[in-house]
């Protein structure tokens with residue numbers, strides 16, 4: 001095992017994180033024990049953050065102790081690995097609007113003491129602001145596949161992310177338009193972020209996801 | 222971090238309640254019913270074919286005269302042995318075909334069946350028929366529920382098509398968040414995948430809404446256009462039902478669609 005970012009490991013071209021809930025799987029991933037430590041394989045086809053790391057993300061702002069606001073938690077696939085990385089002292093708030101995915105997600109929150117479920121619409125940050133009052137968020141992560149994804153991201157950043165905080169935004173071109181070229185969409189959406197962020201890196205997620213990019217950015221204002 | 226731990230526990234409890242509430246009340250049951258409905262017809266056909274095939278040993282000529290499975294099974298379950306197929310009795314079920322049936326029964330080449338066998342056969346026929354009754358009852362249930370849960374959407378889509386769309390997307394909320402183009406294609410997953418794998422196969426123009434009567438009122442070459450209008454109105458209807466005031470706009474939307482269908486005739 002080689003540690004490529006704090007808490008993220010690579011072996012034979014595969015990614016792993018240390019299992020924060022030993023013995024338990026979240027989405028059928030492989031478990032691997034090495035020198036008494038249990039690792040979970042992090043599937044680059046199932047998680048856009050893993051795909052971004054695989055495709056050369058320079059900085060991973062999520063580390064031990066981070067406080068993460070995660071919009072579009074879904075069934076918690078990616079969040080479970082974030083939970084592994086941030087560990088005992090970290091906390092991640094997972095927001096999703098769909099009660100269908102929440103059912104699975106709640107059971108993962110029960111197994112992992114550093115993730116908190118919030119069943120709300122990410123486009124209405126005021127609805128869950130009260131839960132985040134006592135926590136200083138360092139990283140805003142978003143993957144909601146909605147047409148107004150950039151606006152949702154900016155709105156949440158305004159509410160919760162202090163200056164110098166990091167953002168990771170997964171952009172799905174096909175949520176925005178079926179007709180325009182993916183590249184044009186990425187540029188337009190990334191340009192919108194410039195209002196609050198300095199763009200640090202834009203990573204295409206092919207071949208793991210089609211027409212998706214991950215934007216890494218840092219809040220400037 | 223004792224505060225976060227407390228918050229986490231409280232939010233798990235609260236989210237659990239929210240999920241339970243939303244799950245318990247609204248659309249779960251109609252979604253189940255729609256999915257059962259889609260299984261009922263194939264189940265009926267399977268049993269019907271078996272029963273008809275079996276009965277053929279006794280009265281093979283009947284298959285050629287009575288093509289409708291339901292009618293056939295009614296005859297078997299009510300009358301049993303072919304010697305009971307008098308013109309009068311068969312007429313109650315098969316109408317004008319009764320003469321022909323009675324005639325065929327008289328000179329049938331089928332073999333005699335034991336009494337036990339006949340009991341089994343009649344039971345099979347009547348059980349298969351009960352699936353038909355179940356279907357009627359289920360359709361009524363779906364109709365009522367859809368009009369309660371999403372009145373505008375049910376009005377525009379028709380309760381049965383609406384229920385299938387709802388079942389496919391999983392929740393009213395999810396349905397209400399889809400763009401019109403997705404609603405138009407909902408239920409066409411297979412065709413969509415075929416198209417994505419091989420671009421020379423045309424992309425689908427409609428999913429469940431293919432069954433919508435208005436789509437069949439327009440010229441064939443205009444169906445795509447009609448489907449698009451239908452998708453757009455469905456989108457407005459479901460959003461009004463889910464997010465909106467629940468104002469009654471279904472009839473108005475439907476009228477606009479009927480106008481559109483006239484243009485596209």
Ligand SMILES: C[S@@+](CC[C@H](N)C(=O)[O-])C[C@H]1O[C@@H](n2cnc3c(N)ncnc32)[C@H](O)[C@@H]1O
Nearest residue numbers: 072073074077078096097098121122123143144
């Ligand atoms: C592509 S999935 C996210 C997958 C997840 N990030 C992972 O890698 O495990 C998108 C999710 O965003 C959720 N979503 C869509 N719109 C939303 C909104 N306005 N607020 C919160 N969640 C939303 C959907 O319910 C869905 O679960």
